Amino acid sequence: MITADQTLVKKINQKRLLNEILINSPISRAKLSEITGLNKSTVSSQVSTLIEKKLIFEIGQGQSSGGRKPVMLVFNKNAGFSIGIDIGVNDINGILTDLKGNIIYDQYHYIENPTSEKIKGLLFSVIHDLKEHMPESPYGLIGIGLCIPGLVNSSQQIIFTPNLEWDYEIDLKSLIEEEFKVPAFIENEANAGAYGEKGFGAAKNFDNIIYVSVSTGIGTGIIINDELYRGVNGFAGEMGHLTIDLNGLKCSCGNRGCWELYASEKALLNSIRKKHKPTAYQEIIDLANQNDPEILNALQNFGFYLGIGLNSILNTFNPQAVIIRNNIVEALPMVLNSIKNSISTRIFSQLDSNFELLPSILGKNAPALGASSLGIEHFLEIFTA
Missing domain, CATH: 3.30.420.40 (ATPase, nucleotide binding domain)
Structure with a gap:
């Protein structure tokens, strides 16, 4: 019978324990044994190693459930x-x-x-x-x-x-x-x-998400079954260059009618008449909050075109959630509503209620x-x- 390499087994056990401590700290050795199914001697040995490496440390005693009070373990977030x-x-x-x-x-x-x-x-x-x-x-x-x-x-x-x-x-x-x-x-x-939102933001509770970054261009990050999908060469996610207009504008990528030519922040600025000459997203947000008709109409179209591209993404990936990173979308709920309306008039009815459309929690960070x-x-x- 072939047995697993003991060094590999120790490494796997140590990673598993560290992950549980990271997520659930403060936590006792007994609780770690219960959660992981590892015996107490293995837990004790690997915990001692992690303490030596200064990745975790002990704090005071926790509450007893009938016996000796357990010593609680905490992940050392300041180790590096x-x-x-x-x-x-x-x-x-x-x-x-x-x-x-x-x-x-x-x-x-x-x-x-x-x-x-x-x-x-x-x-x-x-x-x-x-x-x-x-x-x-x-x-x-x-x-x-x-x-x-x-x-x-x-x-x-x-x-x-x-x-x-x-x-x-x-x-x-x-x-x-x-x-x-x-x-x-x-x-x-x-x-x-996408990695940031998955680890720390709006996507923490989802395993399948599409992150859409809308700025000068449009980029997407794809997480499938809790893993970032990069494609064979690392180029997956260039959804900003989906064609939404067959005979449309020429794009810097060489294609015509790319999504980002109609739904990026740059496209939004270009669509607004020269009367206002906004040069930054904050000016657009301020004018929208003042109920400027031209700006509100431009934002309605911005949301419409974002929804056009998102419809294709939803039909392709069927994610649990779409996270949109854009200062304007995050600041103005009307734009998110416009996106939702654009999607709902085109998507399969079976898909329309099976995903969440969310603004980024982490914003520019x-x-x-x-x-x-x-x-x-x-x-x-x-x-x-």
Whole structure:
């Protein structure tokens, strides 16, 4: 009879116990044994290892159910810290988090006329500043996650950014790892946003979701059976380039009539008459709250076109929930209602009541949190080996 490798078994048990402590702490050894089905000696041994690694620690005694009061265990969220960076079309949002995704410090910068060199210089400056604000901890900085609005291949190389000027010869992952001496991870912005909402936001209670990021373009992150779906080369989720108008406008991707040409924030700004000349989403929100007829009509059309593309996504993936990340949608319920109306007039009646359409809870921090969690997961994977 073939027996499993004991080292592998110990690793699996340790990861399982750490995950339960992370989710359920404070928790006792006895409760861990009950939840996992592992015997008490195995739990005791692996808990001792995790304490030695400073990933968990003991606090005071819990309530007794009849015998000796149990010693409670807590996940050490301050064992190390991770950095998440979201590079937008014309901005950078950076966060420093603990191992549970709590934001310790953040930085936001608008970039005028962004170029590859300007972005890279500011990026490294932001990381250095975030690192300087990191509290003392056993492991210090454990990883840096970065996301961009474009295609990232399975080797974590940036290969196409339709709305952002970028030098594709730059090996950003290697440059970051060389400069900061920690693992770096590069991901598509919408994938990172989906990861962030799944771990910390509106998608926590769903296993199958579509995250839709609506800004200068439109990107989608796909989570199927609790796992991020990237596709064979890492390019899955480019739903902004679904064709919704066969003879439509020419897109920077080379296609015509792409969804994002009609339903992105850029498209919304372009659709508003020059009388108002709004240049940012906050101006649109302010005018909508003043009941400006032109703005309200433009927002109605914005929601309509978002619903057109979402209808195709719903028919394709049949998710439990769609999470929309957009400042305007999050601030104005009328836009979400417009999206719902657009969907309901086109979708199968059997599907219409079987999904939830939700605004992002994490807002602009969703992608950065998702990027940070990539470093956290890698760190915990290594230290339960």
